[in-house]
Amino acid sequence: MFINTDAFAQTWPNLPAKISGKIINGLNSNDSIVVNINEDNPKWSYKKKIVPINADGFFQILLDTIHQPSAIRMVIKGRNYMIFEREIEPGDSLFLEIDAVVSNPANKYSGYMPKYSGNNVGKYRCDDSIAIFRQGWDNQRKNLYNQFVACRYSDEYYTKLYEFLQTGYGKVIMILDNFKGQLSPAMYEYLKARYIAFYVPWSSTLRSEYSQTNNLDNKARIIKNFGRYQPSKLVVSPDIAGYDTFFLGHLFSHIQVETWFEYDGKKYSFKLIYEKLKSRYSGFLRERLLAYFLYWPGNMLYVENYDPADFAACLADAKSITKDPWLKKVLAQKTFLKSGTAAYPFALPDTSGKIVKLADLKGKVILLDLWGLGCSGCAQFYQLFEKEIQPHLANEPNFKFVSLNADNSTERWTTGIKSGKYTNDHHINLYLEGKGVKHPFAKFYSIVSAPFIILIDKQGNLITKIELGLSGAELLKTIKTALIAQ
Known part of the structure; x- marks a missing residue:
């Protein structure tokens, strides 16, 4: 590749x-x-x-x-x-x-x-041309689905689908080549890698197909075709491709789906994915993939038996093999959120104006969730909490959910509370005083986006950072383990 x-x-x-x-x-x-x-x-x-x-x-x-x-x-x-x-x-x-x-x-x-x-505006002209192509490509893809609706899970369908994706990518590269003289050499390779992620989404497409059928024969045929067709003929520079997040996601998705199929749609361990990424790639691309996996929200989708110690071990290993100075800083930032380190000693106002301190909650296990109005990931996490975690802990006196708002006005904070999408009146609702990422709390944790979710033990020390994608069952198990600990 x-x-x-x-x-x-x-x-x-x-x-x-x-x-x-x-x-x-x-x-x-x-x-x-x-x-x-x-x-x-x-x-x-x-x-x-x-x-x-x-x-x-x-x-x-x-x-x-x-x-x-x-x-x-x-x-x-x-x-x-x-x-x-x-x-x-x-x-x-x-x-x-x-x-x-x-x-x-x-x-x-x-x-x-x-x-x-x-200078270098050729990339925008190229993107504009690709956007026009994309409209027709999307329609053709829908027509392909409609054409094979009666035999959607057949080998013929997957052969046609794979050929369609490959052909579409070839046409995109032809458009890209028309602008090659207007692009820097690095940008040309960068866009070539990005378009692989956009136009050859083989792994994510088959995962979606797998999820939409309960027929065991269909599932087996999907897994077989996943192995039959691989984008082996696509040629990109790994040193350039590693810079593009979409391409990193493309490679990561392939390994994630591959493993998911190996486990027949069941969950697998966090460390297994890390080891596959580490062994399958090398050099700068491997460094970027490992950092992407350890940093990017959603990397725990389908993971089970999550242990913060596993995450810490993988993070330490990634640090030891990473040479790129920029990525070293990224991983150092994650290392700062180390299990057992003292959590930030916040003292923040609640909805009544009363100051609530971390010290006031000593002896409690705290799930602290920082959110902002309009943040879809924030709403997603809170709905998971309410459905899969809160019912099991509603009568647990040593557990507290601390909702921390990062918006720049109290009006947005109260609007978010009233909406019920991010928190409710029964939780501890605190406010970063309109300072957002400039607040000492946010600076302490190097927060750049929401949601930011951490679990704090009874002594006020960090247990782990919670990523989107971690199942409610795994998070509940981690919380209950902390409640048992002295």
Whole structure:
């Protein structure tokens, strides 16, 4: 699947990127731009800055710390009018012409794409062309499903489906090749890897197929076809492909689904996936995959028998074999959340204004859940808690659920409580005082996104960080183990 190359030893140049532009229509006197930057795609380094707009409509944003393609979202503050959402790579110098007339309702994002110019804009032109192709590709894929609805689980169906995915990827590469002269060599390889994840989703497609049938013959045929067809003819550079989160997810999904099929849809151990990733890949790509697995929410989907000690052992092993300085920092950040270390000694207001301290809860096992209004992952976790955990602990006096809100206004906090999607009045509801990720609590844990969930023991020490994807049964077992401990 990979080619080895020395041509990309330096990958992207160690240069700052710059975005400048002008609001050519719809400028208000108090406008500024909120810039959200994911300097590394798995949100290992998330930053936010406010950029002023001059009276003549001009603005400039300097990005002097990015080291790879980074996701940028730009919104006019107060209007939630999104003006740009793309990736920018080191060395880019981009100029935007923005029409900011808001004809849509408040708090809605625009679908308007500004005029862009500058160096390395070929990647945007390529993306625009691929988006047009994607519309037809999606329709063709639906037609394929409809054509084989009567024999959906047949070998012929899976052969046609695999050929369709391979052919679609080939057409996408033809489009990409048309823009090759407008792309940096590294960006060309980067996009080639990304499009594999988008257009050859073989593993995730068959997992979905497997989940939708209870027929044992159908399940067996899906597993057989999963093994028959592998994207072995796809050629990418591992040193470049490892930078793209979607490609990392593509490789991770393949191993996850492969293991799931080996266990006939039953759960498996966390450490098994880690060992497969470690043994199957090498070099920089392996380092990125291991960091992705250990850091990314959802990596515990289908895992059973989760033991925080297993996670700690895998994390220590990943640290010992990682050479990339950036990834070393990422793993060091995870190491900081080590079992047995003292939890942050918070002292925060509840809904009545009373200050609640961690010290007040000594002797209790605490599940602390940081959330924000509108966060789908936050709502997902809370619904799991209410359905699969709370009923078993409702009469347990030594267990407390602490709900911690990270929004920038008390109105959003109270709205979230009243909605019942993230917490309710029966829990301990605390507030980060409108400071969000700038609050000492968030800085202590290097929090960049919600939900952030940790389990704290009776002595006020960290037991483990809880990731989305961990089953309710496994989390409940971990909590009950902590309740038994002295």
